[in-house]
Amino acid sequence: MVRYRNGFHPLGQLRGEMDRLFGDFFGRSGMAAVEGAAPQTFPAVNVWQRDDAIFVEAEIPGLKSEDVEISVVGNELSLKGRRPNLPEQSAAYHRRERGVGDFNRVLRLPAEIVGDKVEAKLTDGVLLIILPKAEAAKPRKISVTAK
DSSP: OOOOTTSOOHHHHHHHHHHHHHHHHHOHHHHHHHHSOOOOOSSOEEEEEOSSEEEEEEEOTTOOGGGEEEEEETTEEEEEEEEOOOSOTTSOOSOOOSOOEEEEEEEEOSSOBOGGGOEEEEETTEEEEEEEBOGGGSOOOOOOOOO
C-alpha cells in the first residue's frame, strides 16, 4: 500500500487538470453536461431565513453599490449589474476565470416579503440583503384552550 504524504493522489491531480481543461474548452455551462453538475452562476449566493426575515448574501467582489440594481416583485428577488472589463485586454492571460459584462440573477424566495422595507448593505465585496417577511408569511403561535 502506497501512502501519499502530500495528500495529492496522482489520479486526483489528473482529474482536477482534466476538469479545468474541459471547463476552459466548453465554458462553465458546458461542464454541467459533462459532470452532471449545476453551472456556476454569478453572483454566488447564500439564502437563509428566520421567523421575521429572509437574508440573501451575495459575493460581488470589485463592484460598487452603484454597479448593482436590486428589485423585488412578489417573492422574487432580482440582482442585476455589470462587472467591468479587466484592465489589461491586450495582455497574454495564463488563466482567466473571472467573467466580465452584465449579469442578472433572479431568486425565488420562500415567502412573500414587504418590498418597501428591504435593506441592502455592501461590505468588503459581500452584499447582504435583508428582506422582512409579510405578516401573512410569519409564523404565529396558536394558543390551545381546554374545555
